[in-house]
Amino acid sequence: MGTTEVDTRERIVAATSALFMQQGYSATGLKAIAKAGRATTGSLYHFFPGGKAELAAATLRHSGRGYEELVMSVIDGAPDVVTGLRACFAAAADLLRATDYVDACPIATVALEVASSDEPLRQVIDEVFRSWLDAAARRLAADGVPEERAQELAIVFVAALEGGFLLSRVARDASAMESVGRAVVAAVEDALAEARRGS
Amino acid sequence: MGTTEVDTRERIVAATSALFMQQGYSATGLKAIAKAGRATTGSLYHFFPGGKAELAAATLRHSGRGYEELVMSVIDGAPDVVTGLRACFAAAADLLRATDYVDACPIATVALEVASSDEPLRQVIDEVFRSWLDAAARRLAADGVPEERAQELAIVFVAALEGGFLLSRVARDASAMESVGRAVVAAVEDALAEARRGS
């Protein structure tokens, strides 16, 4: 049995994620996915009998988990949340520059395409974002940000990241990502200072 | 000559904008646009000889100008920038709720689709965003925010709007838009307070 079928499956998902990144959902054909993932149409439908919809759902879940782990590991690798967040935005800006502004968030691209026209996929993305927000809020709370404020700052964090990706990719200039990063860091610092001062 | 041809042209652009909003660029077929705009394929190619690409460019420019005027009119209708910004985010949240989270920004959706795969359209969107950022920065500077800070806050403003649209549409809950709104307002208030205090 080995690991062959698992590798093919993961290769297909990885190829799908890469294509979603730079073309979105609708513009990415199954033939292109098969070619990029070194698979055939038959193989593709063997692993994803539900066709494009099932493949997209699997890809979004996979990418969502991957990005969450990446972000959380960067933050946890820092002495505190504030410097962790700073590192996050710096890493995102570096990644954009290093990949010619291609490597960003495939989930956001697909999200805007399907949010109002493909309910099953919208729900998948909703779960992914919810998981991100929960993880970020927990991490902020662990560093002393009050519960309610932590949830709001988590939303601001994710929205800033996605907004930064959008503006940076369109402008082919990562300075937008750095700008929103500074704003998020300042907001978190404020919340922490207020928490230490107040009740 | 009358206004017939102008009306048809504008009807096509409006229909395109609406379809881009909920489906994006690739998923929106020319046939669907023609039907929604009460036009035919021939009529469509008469007004936009460049085909889908030219129609998309015209639509993005048109929508971009429209949103810029809308946002600036809301801000200018308020006594100061801070309450103007508050009104902006409140209006965006209300619009999302009123339209079942469909009516958002067609430009962001198309932007993520084409930023790395369609250079001409990317440049059009780049111009649109640049115009937004310039207008917002000028408005912030007019209310006393130092030049450099105004440009950065303009980026934060637009990124927050787009990030708020994304999260709110996916979650079908406009509270994310309200959260990012509060963060932007706080950041601007801070900048104004600092400007009044410092040099």
Add this chain to the structure above:
DNA sequence: CGGTCATTAGAACGATCGTTATAGTGCGAG
């Protein structure tokens, strides 16, 4: 060796894509 089954290869389906071509409409100018 023979048989089973997961996996692959690739052809073929109808539908729809963006685009083009052609014929036809109707209105304003001379």
Add this chain to the structure above:
DNA sequence: CTCGCACTATAACGATCGTTCTAATGACCG
């Protein structure tokens, strides 16, 4: 009235879409 031109209608093109189907491959088990 008639010519010209802006505009419309519709059919058709080749290409590609997502999907289905049938064969064939190949490794493991009795």
